[in-house]
Amino acid sequence: MRIGELSVATGVSIPTIRLYERECIIAPAARTDGGFREFSEDHEYQLIFIKRMRDLGFSLEAVKRLLAIANGTHEQEFDNVKREFLAMISHRKRDLAKLENLFLSAEGSGSLSSKLKQVFQ
Numbered sequence: 533m534r535i536g537e538l539s540v541a542t543g544v545s546i547p548t549i550r551l552y553e554r555e556c557i558i559a560p561a562a563r564t565d566g567g568f569r570e571f572s573e574d575h576e577y578q579l580i581f582i583k584r585m586r587d588l589g590f591s592l593e594a595v596k597r598l599l600a601i602a603n604g605t606h607e608q609e610f611d612n613v614k615r616e617f618l619a620m621i622s623h624r625k626r627d628l629a630k631l632e633n634l635f636l637s638a639e640g641s642g643s644l645s646s647k648l649k650q651v652f653q
Contacts, residue, residue, distance in 0.1 A: 535561075538571045542579040549579065557582065557596045559603075589624060590617075 539546045552558045553569075558578050561569035578599065585595045598617065601610050 533571050533576070535569050535571065538576060538579065541576055542583060544579045544583055552579070552582065555596070557592070557599065590620065594620070 533541070535546055535549055538544075539549060544552075549558075549571075553560055558575055561571045561575065564570050582592075582595050582599070585598075586592065594613075594616070597609065597613050601613055
């Protein structure tokens with residue numbers, strides 16, 4: 533599929549797709565005889581994964597490292613990255629639990645406002 537089709541399918545902008553390709557976050561696309569990029573289904577899945585991980589708050593560098601391991605290019609880093617991701621996930625779960633408790637205990641906007649200050653201190 534062409535870059536515009538990939539952008540529509542994944543919700544990732546064309547400039548961002550080009551950046552990810554240039555920064556080796558995704559594999560380079562094949563080129564047609566006319567010089568157009570031709571992206572595969574694997575590119576689509578990778579972009580959806582990247583977008584979702586970014587939506588969850590993971591850094592682009594962390595996602596890049598994880599994809600490199602998934603692609604078998606940095607197998608020796610697996611244990612380190614695994615530990616880092618599990619720590620990040622645990623931290624995010626704690627933050628989400630704090631937010632959940634905040635909303636469950638709030639009785640109105642005034643109550644919510646005063647409690648927001650306490651949540652992430």
